[in-house]
Amino acid sequence: MLIAGPHISQKAVLLIAPQPFFLQRGTPINVRAMAAALAKVGYEVDLLVFPLGNDVQTDGVRVHRSWGVPGIRSVPIGPSWRKLVLDLFLFLKAVSLVLRKRYAAVQGIEEGGFMAWFLGTLTRTPSIFDMDSCMVSQLESSGFVRSNFLLRWLSSIEMFCIKRSSAVITVCQALTEKVRAFAPNSRIYQIEDFPLEGLETRDPTLLDALRAKFNLTGKKNILYTGNFESYQGLDLLLEAFASVALRLRDLPAPTQLVLVGGDSEQIARYKKKARDLQIDAQVVFTGMRPAEEMGAFMEIADVLASPRLHGSNTPLKLYSYMAMGKAIVATDIASHTQVLTVDSAFLAAPRAHEYGAALAEALESSASQTRALRAKELVETKYSKKCFEEKLTALYSELVGPPVIGVTP
Numbered sequence: 061m062l063i064a065g066p067h068i069s070q071k072a073v074l075l076i077a078p079q080p081f082f083l084q085r086g087t088p089i090n091v092r093a094m095a096a097a098l099a100k101v102g103y104e105v106d107l108l109v110f111p112l113g114n115d116v117q118t119d120g121v122r123v124h125r126s127w128g129v130p131g132i133r134s135v136p137i138g139p140s141w142r143k144l145v146l147d148l149f150l151f152l153k154a155v156s157l158v159l160r161k162r163y164a165a166v167q168g169i170e171e172g173g174f175m176a177w178f179l180g181t182l183t184r185t186p187s188i189f190d191m192d193s194c195m196v197s198q199l200e201s202s203g204f205v206r207s208n209f210l211l212r213w214l215s216s217i218e219m220f221c222i223k224r225s226s227a228v229i230t231v232c233q234a235l236t237e238k239v240r241a242f243a244p245n246s247r248i249y250q251i252e253d254f255p256l257e258g259l260e261t262r263d264p265t266l267l268d269a270l271r272a273k274f275n276l277t278g279k280k281n282i283l284y285t286g287n288f289e290s291y292q293g294l295d296l297l298l299e300a301f302a303s304v305a306l307r308l309r310d311l312p313a314p315t316q317l318v319l320v321g322g323d324s325e326q327i328a329r330y331k332k333k334a335r336d337l338q339i340d341a342q343v344v345f346t347g348m349r350p351a352e353e354m355g356a357f358m359e360i361a362d363v364l365a366s367p368r369l370h371g372s373n374t375p376l377k378l379y380s381y382m383a384m385g386k387a388i389v390a391t392d393i394a395s396h397t398q399v400l401t402v403d404s405a406f407l408a409a410p411r412a413h414e415y416g417a418a419l420a421e422a423l424e425s426s427a428s429q430t431r432a433l434r435a436k437e438l439v440e441t442k443y444s445k446k447c448f449e450e451k452l453t454a455l456y457s458e459l460v461g462p463p464v465i466g467v468t469p
Contacts, residue, residue, distance in 0.1 A: 071164035076172035080113035102463030139204035234372035255383035259355035283361035288322035293367030300416035
C-alpha cells in the first residue's frame with residue numbers, strides 16, 4: 061500500500077532455519093552470518109528457529125522461536141524424529157508470521173526450503189531454497205529412511221520445490237552441479253562459507269594456558285576440531301595415526317593427536333578405541349571448548365586434520381583451517397577437493413594407511429609451508445567474509461531489489 065508523502069521503509073526478509081540457535085556448529089554459524097549480512101545492508105530480518113539453543117544478539121535481526129514441545133530439550137545433528145516434530149511446529153509458526161506480515165522474500169535453510177517455497181507460493185512472495193546439503197542424501201546416508209520408494213518420492217518433492225523456487229542457494233560446486241543437472245533453468249547462487257571470525261587474535265596468555273592445560277608444549281600437534289559424529293571420520297583418524305605412530309616417534313619432538321569437541325559419551329568411545337590401538341598416551345581429548353579458543357588451538361597445531369568420510373558440502377572448519385596458514389591433511393573426497401588441491405593441502409584416500417602416510421608427510425615435508433600459504437591465499441581471495449556478503453547481497457538485490465524502498469507521493 062502506498063503512503064502519501066515521502067516515506068522510507070525497509071524490506072523485510074523471513075529467514076527460516078530448522079536449527080537450535082545459537083549453537084557453535086556449522087549451520088547455526090552460517091545462519092547467523094547470513095542474517096547479520098542482510099541486516100548490515102539494510103534489510104529487516106526476521107529469523108525463525110527452534111526453541112532450543114543460546115540467545116544471542118545480532119544487530120538488525122529479530123529472532124522468533126517456534127513453540128516448544130514437551131520432552132524435547134535437544135536435537136541431534138542430522139535427521140531424527142525429534143527434529144521432524146520440531147519442524148512441524150516451526151512450519152506452523154512460519155505460517156503465523158507470513159499471515160501477519162508482508163515479506164519481500166522468504167528464505168529456508170535445508171528442509172526450511174520446502175516451507176519457504178510453500179509460503180512463497182501461498183503469499184506470492186519470492187522464495188529462496190537454501191540448499192546447505194542434499195536432504196535426501198542425508199536421509200539415506202544416516203539410515204533414517206531405508207525405503208527406496210520413500211527416498212525416490214522425497215527426492216521428487218525436493219526437485220519439485222527447487223525447480224519452482226525463485227532462487228536456490230548452494231554452498232559448494234558439487235551441490236551447484238547437482239541442482240543444475242535436474243533444474244537447469246533455476247537461478248542458482250553459489251555462496252560458500254568463510255573462516256570463523258577472530259582467528260587472527262593471538263592472546264599469549266590464552267596460548268600459554270592451553271599449552272599448559274593440555275600438555276601441548278614441546279610437541280608436534282595434529283589437531284582435529286569439530287563434532288564427533290561418525291561421518292567426520294574420527295575412527296579413520298585414530299587408525300591412521302596408529303598406522304604411523306612408530307614412524308612419528310623418530311621425529312625430533314614427540315607427536316600427539318589433539319581432538320577438540322565431542323560429548324562425554326563420544327569421548328569415552330574414542331578413548332576406548334585409542335586404548336585398543338595402543339596410542340592412548342599420544343591422544344589428547346579436550347572436550348568441547350569455547351569458540352574463542354579455536355584460533356588459539358589452531359595456532360598451537362602443526363597439522364590440521366579433516367578426515368571426513370563422505371559428503372559433498374564443504375565443512376565450515378575447512379575455511380578456518382585454510383586461514384591459519386598451517387598444513388592441512390584432508391580426505392580425497394568431494395567435500396574437500398572442490399576447495400583444496402594437492403598444491404594447497406595433503407590429500408589422501410579415506411583409508412587408514414593412506415591417510416596416516418599423509419599425516420606423516422605433512423609433518424616431515426618441506427612442502428608443508430608452501431601448501432599452507434597457498435591455502436591461505438585462496439581463502440583470502442575467494443572464501444572471505446567480504447566475498448560471502450557480496451554474493452548474498454547480490455542475490456537479494458537481483459531478486460527483490462535494494463533493501464530500502466522509497467515511496468513517492
